[in-house]
Amino acid sequence: MKTYPLDDPERLLARWRKERDFAIKALAAAPADQPVPWLVRPIPPGVLACAGMMELYAHGQDIADALGVTPERTDRIGNVVGFAVLTWEFGYQSRGLTPPDTEFRFELTSPSGAKWNFGPAEAEQRITGDAADLCLLVTRRRHRDDLSVTAEGPDADRWLDIAQAYRGPAGPGRRPGQFA
Numbered sequence: 374m375k376t377y378p379l380d381d382p383e384r385l386l387a388r389w390r391k392e393r394d395f396a397i398k399a400l401a402a403a404p405a406d407q408p409v410p411w412l413v414r415p416i417p418p419g420v421l422a423c424a425g426m427m428e429l430y431a432h433g434q435d436i437a438d439a440l441g442v443t444p445e446r447t448d449r450i451g452n453v454v455g456f457a458v459l460t461w462e463f464g465y466q467s468r469g470l471t472p473p474d475t476e477f478r479f480e481l482t483s484p485s486g487a488k489w490n491f492g493p494a495e496a497e498q499r500i501t502g503d504a505a506d507l508c509l510l511v512t513r514r515r516h517r518d519d520l521s522v523t524a525e526g527p528d529a530d531r532w533l534d535i536a537q538a539y540r541g542p543a544g545p546g547r548r549p550g551q552f553a
Contacts, residue, residue, distance in 0.1 A: 424456060427512060451504070455491075456538055476496045512538060
């Protein structure tokens with residue numbers, strides 16, 4: 374197994390910032406209607422940027438959990454929420470299931486208290502609750518029982534059990550109360 378030397382924290386931070394700046398410039402330079410390479414298939418640069426934000430949200434939560442701290446959430450999570458709504462079918466796909474042939478309505482409250490709505494207002498399948506909790510759910514960082522997110526309708530209720538905003542294997546998920 375190859376080992377890597379520990380980098381000086383200042384150098385490591387500088388390297389991460391340099392790579393971040395490069396990624397921002399590269400995505401900004403890509404035409405919005407021209408897909409760019411990604412793990413599964415090419416996607417628009419704006420969607421790729423949101424996927425990266427989702428990954429940062431998820432792994433940032435992992436670090437916060439390891440340190441025993443609670444991150445301060447702001448409305449900047451709106452990109453993660455939008456990505457979760459856009460990729461709502463991933464939970465079905467990663468399990469080899471067929472998504473229901475119905476549209477979902479998402480009615481969420483942002484960290485600032487603003488209301489964020491996605492999907493048709495008349496949809497019978499609804500997900501409602503706290504936007505930050507939805508992000509914890511779709512990144513599979515918390516169990517649905519520990520979150521302020523609820524479902525109305527059988528398809529929406531099933532979705533809360535399998536929701537994820539990435540294509541990879543779902544893994545075992547979290548246990549209720551695991552992060553009390």
